[in-house]
Amino acid sequence: MRVLILCLLVLGGPATAQQAFSKSMAECAGLMAFGADNVSDPDAVRIFTHGHDAYVGAARAQAAGEGRSDVDHYVDQAKLNKQQEWEDGGVMIVFSEEFGDWIDYCRAFAEAQGIELNPFE
Numbered sequence: 001m002r003v004l005i006l007c008l009l010v011l012g013g014p015a016t017a018q019q020a021f022s023k024s025m026a027e028c029a030g031l032m033a034f035g036a037d038n039v040s041d042p043d044a045v046r047i048f049t050h051g052h053d054a055y056v057g058a059a060r061a062q063a064a065g066e067g068r069s070d071v072d073h074y075v076d077q078a079k080l081n082k083q084q085e086w087e088d089g090g091v092m093i094v095f096s097e098e099f100g101d102w103i104d105y106c107r108a109f110a111e112a113q114g115i116e117l118n119p120f121e
Contacts, residue, residue: 025058027079028105029079030080030086032048032051032055033052034083036049054117055115060075
């Protein structure tokens with residue numbers, strides 16, 4: 001249910017304007033970058049780093065398809081803004097329900113968009 005609510009908030013629902021897929025992808029890349037910077041397990045770092053790279057590539061392709069004029073700047077700015085929001089919450093936020101919900105959302109979004117997040121598969 002939490003993932004559904006997040007999808008409605010991020011992708012648009014009755015009470016919100018729809019956000020471009022490229023921005024959602026870039027924001028998931030920011031989450032992955034934050035995760036990679038704040039976990040110590042090497043396998044987790046690898047997963048987050050791979051997820052970041054996959055989401056950045058997908059966000060750039062999506063932004064170009066949406067007709068964005070400065071794709072790299074657009075994606076990088078959206079990613080860095082979201083990464084900063086997570087950093088502002090402090091390192092312990094990786095243990096929060098909110099962080100877990102966003103990880104679930106980004107995984108589900110990646111699956112729906114054909115973005116491979118797991119470097120071990």
